[in-house]
Amino acid sequence: MPAFKPSNKNQWQDDFALLLERFKTFDEQPDLSVGDSQKTLIHQENKLRLFRYSARQVKQKKTPVLIVYALVNRPYITDLDQDRSLVLRLLEMGYPVYLLDWGYPDSSDSLTDLNDYINGQLYRCVQQVKRLNQIKKIDLLGICQGGVFSLCYSALHRSDIRKLVTLVTPVDFHTKDNPLSLWTQHIEPTALINTTGNIAGDTVSLLFKTLKPYQLNRDNYRQIEHLNKNKRALEHFLRMEKWLRDNPDLAGQAAVEFMHSFYQQNKLHKGQLSLADQAVTLANIQCPVLNLYAKLDHIVPPSSSQALAQHINPELYQEHALEGGHIGAFTSLKTQKKLTSLLVNWLS
Amino acid sequence: MTNNAKTSFETIFEQFQSIVDNTIPEQYKPLLAHLNEQGLFYQQFIQSLNNKEADLSSFWALPNSWGDNGPAAEHTNDWFKLFFALNASSANSEPPSIDTAWSLFNQPTQQTVESLKALQRAFVDINQLHTELGQLALQRFEKLQQAVDGEPTEAQSCKHWLQAGEETFKKVTQTEPYLDAQKRLFEALKQLKTQQQAFATQLSQQLGLPSQQTIDDLKNALxxxxxxFAQYKEHTEATIHRFEQRLKKRH
Known part of the structure; x- marks a missing residue:
């Protein structure tokens, strides 16, 4: 074993003891509330809920933005807290913001398929937003798998969408630098289905953590000194932890279909995907598309997102890289300014 | 990891539990317990480095990276737990022996026995690859430590632990033997599940309970x-909206 220079004191233990002190007194206790921006429930259908956020006192833009998040994890990551809220940044710029929350599927939802999600639930949400705003087209902002759904939607319902933003969205699932894709080639997704007919959220979380097991399971918790110095940093850390542990189960049918069609057969990129016998051809998208990817994304490598350029008319297409990883790209304070500026310039 | 270290860290863990149980609100407890567990892992690692222990490979044992069950537990079966968590509502921390699994079935078929054997073979292969991963990561770690001018600090050592782990993990898990073992594991699980379903159908017939097919039919109907209903509601709302628009235009 090589020589090693031990430290005189146990820094971590001291830091942790200090941290515990903070939790003991009520005044010091961090606030764990998430997704707190004021909003109204405007549509509900089974587990799905569609929210409209309250407008700020700024001049309002005409076209609303509907945010579509993935089925994995919860959409309140887009409104984690006041500082790290994509929703708030858009509201501050005068955009009417709507958020689609897919909810927590249970065993009665195990037969929900991708067509139900895209041509059913998402379609009805888009119609709701259109009607409420007395408008024929809306802007769609899809994140990760929500971006995939938004792409499919825009290809199938061209008259509904004015502009499309895809954020950390996979398109080519077979790029070389995609470990998740490599693994899923060898996984029979039906084996993941549990007795409820769904795939447990914890299982999905575990699979994602397996992409970088030592970093995501251990290293993220190694240094905690900064958490004692800054209450906001502590609150952010704890909110992220809360979000990471909040994993809805995946409706079995849709999850298996997604793994087969997208991860294993790469049908979207190959132009072979169809939903309810309708071909989903990305080249059919006729609205302007802004594709934002994260440089350090280990779940959706940049090359996977950038493949969208091969499908969209170059005159309608723009792409930009964001610093950070899959989630940091839209939650980090460092990237938020650039992200907001890109979104506002492009949507305007 | 030495037994002495384990005892001392277990004591710290118990102390932590007592503080947390008595004074800290419920919502923070799981997060703090997780944080505490990770901290103890690094302390054990540092202590083992201090003690100049020769074999540190267990610090890269993958199951240790999943752990949520305490600071010093040897979670040798957590990888398996993942796969069984997929199949059962409560995960078993011990890999079921063929005998145990047999008890789930009244009269195990030859197919079931074969599937269980295939599952065990794949599991053993994956475990073997994980053991090799720990040893390879240790070798990489030693190289990284030796490359430092002077003595590596704690922070540097932890950084090297991470780098060695991630690099080796990426390499090992993309090899053919690993992917093959993983594939066999899932295939065996799928076969086992099919046989479980057949067994459940047989049992429900005998007991006069609704079959899985009946439940699936009900789910489908729902x-x-x-x-x-959602389509009807959407259609109705769209029609009302259209009428309202027409009325507005007329007035």
Whole structure:
């Protein structure tokens, strides 16, 4: 074993003891509330809920933005807290913001398929937003798998969408630098289905953590000194932890279909995907598309997102890289300014 | 990891539990317990480095990276737990022996026995690869430590632990033997599940309980009903909206 220079004191233990002190007194206790921006429930259908956020006192833009998040994890990551809220940044710029929350599927939802999600639930949400705003087209902002759904939607319902933003969205699932894709080639997704007919959220979380097991399971918790110095940093850390542990189960049918069609057969990129016998051809998208990817994304490598350029008319297409990883790209304070500026310039 | 270290860290863990149980609100407890567990892992690692222990490979043992069950537990079966968590509502921390699994079935078929054997073979292969991963990561770690001018600090050592782990993990898990073992594991699980379903069908017939098919039919009917209702509601709202627009235009 090589020589090693031990430290005189146990820094971590001291830091942790200090941290515990903070939790003991009520005044010091961090606030764990998430997704707190004021909003109204405007549509509900089974587990799905569609929210409209309250407008700020700024001049309002005409076209609303509907945010579509993935089925994995919860959409309140887009409104984690006041500082790290994509929703708030858009509201501050005068955009009417709507958020689609897919909810927590249970065993009665195990037969929900991708067509139900895209041509059913998402379609009805888009119609709701259109009607409420007395408008024929809306802007769609899809994140990760929500971006995939938004792409499919825009290809199938061209008259509904004015502009499309895809954020950390996979398109080519077979790029070389995609470990998740490599693994899923060898996984029979039906084996993941549990007795409820769904795939447990914890299982999905575990699979994602397996992409970088030592970093995501251990290293993220190694240094905690900064958490004692800054209450906001502590609150952010704890909110992220809360979000990471909040994993809805995946409706079995849709999850298996997604793994087969997208991860294993790469049908979207190959132009072979169809939903309810309708071909989903990305080249059919006729609205302007802004594709934002994260440089350090280990779940959706940049090359996977950038493949969208091969499908969209170059005159309608723009792409930009964001610093950070899959989630940091839209939650980090460092990237938020650039992200907001890109979104506002492009949507305007 | 030495037994002495384990005892001392277990004591710290117990102390932590007592503080947390008595004074800290419920919502923070799981997060703090997780944080505490990770901290103890690094302390054990540092202590083992201090003690100049020769074999540190267990610090890269993958199951240790999943752990949520305490600071010093040797979670040798957590990888397996993942796969069984997929199949059962409560995960078993011990890999079921063929005998145990047999008890789930009244009269195990030859197919079931074969599937269980295939599952065990794949599991053993994956475990073997994980053991090799720990040893390879240790070798990489030693190289990284030796490359430092002077003595590596704690922070540097932890950084090297991470780098060695991630690099080796990426390499090992993309090899053919690993992917093959993983594939066999899932295939065996799928076969086992099919046989479980057949068994459940047989049992429900004997006991006069609704079969899985009946439950699936009901679920399907509920799903159709929900979809049709949502479509009907959307159609109605769209029609009302159109009428309202026409009325507005007229006035």
């Amino acid at each position: 799903h159709q009903l929900r979809t049709e």
